[in-house]
Amino acid sequence: MGSGKRFAVLRCAxxxxxxxxxxxxxxxxxxxxxxxxxxxxxxxAVAAGEFPADDEIAGYDGFVVTGSCSDAHGDDIWICNLLNLLKKLDTLKKRVLGVCFGHQILGRAVGGKTGRAASGWDIGVRCVHLTPAAAKLFPSLKLQQQQANKMVLSVIECHQDEVWELPPKAEVIGWSNKTRIEMFRCGDHLMGIQGHPEYNPDILLHLIHRLLHRNLISEACAEEARANLEAWEPNGEETLKKLCISFLKGRL
Incomplete structure (x- = not known):
């Protein structure tokens, strides 16, 4: 029998x-x-102004906010409308998973600050270190143990913005040597991930090509990202996907 659960993807690009x-x-x-x-x-398609009506929201068990080429710190009409929706979902304690731009806009919606990353573009694969709090928050998952018993996951990244800071009610649960707030959780119902657990190498390579073609990144940046991806040895990829599924379905 099916679960009967209903979810919505808020597509931001x-x-x-x-x-x-x-x-x-x-x-x-x-x-x-x-x-x-x-x-x-x-x-x-929220970037095109398509949003769920108030009477539709109640019918969903969870929402996913995708990446975008727009700035989460921007004030476009659709971004402001998305912020209002996310604040409403927070009040209703609806489960929301934010990825990349979704992570940033979710951080902004709960009272945090976002903007350009001081260290510039982060494209390729990054080692994300999970904090000790992550193990407590996700006790049902066997998180990967490496590097002197520290929990580390390899995550595909592609972003030039980041969450600068979060309010006290939100907790950082993942960081990298490039991005201080790689993952956060707010209550039991909101979680943001800066990286892209949904990406595979093919999607990232295509995106690198598009960014280079539009002169948004340099050839040197593209080459470094490709080399970084080529050297990738997946570590914890399935664990991260399982974490996303378990969070969204309320199994943690």
Missing amino acids: EDSDYVKKRYGGYFGVFVGMLAEEGEIWDVY
């Missing part, structure tokens, strides 16, 4: 033709990572 054809867009990418048999998944 237009799909590229490549991702649309190969993966069914980023909605397809997230559904492929998170969905389980019997669930219903919907998508709202």
Whole structure:
């Protein structure tokens, strides 16, 4: 029997033709990572002004906020509307998983500050260190133990913005040598991840090509990112996906 649970992806960017054809867009990418048999998944193109109505919100068990080429610290109309929606979901204690831009806008919605990363673009694979608090928050998961008993996950990254600071009610649960706030959790219902657990190397390589073609990154930056990805030895990738699923489904 199906679970009957219903989830919504709040898509914060237009799909590229490549991702649309190969993966069914980023909605397809997230559904492929998170969905389980019997669930219903919907998508709202929030960057195009499409939002769930108030009477629709109650019908969802959780929401996923995707990445975007827009700035989470911006004040575009749709971004302001998304902030209002996220504040409403927080008040209703609806589960929300924010990824990359979604992580940043979620941090802003709960009272944090976001902006350009002082260290510039972070593209490739990054070792994310989970804090001791993460083990307490996720006791049902066997988190990867490495590097002198520290919990480390390899995560694909592609961002030039970051969460600068969070309010006291939110807790940092992951950091890297490039980004101080890689993961955070607020209460039992909000979680942000700066990296991209939904990405695979093919998606990242295509994105690097697009960024380079649009002169948003330099050739040197692109080469470094490709080399970084080529040397990647996946560590904890499935654990991170399982963490996302378990959080969103309320199993932690």
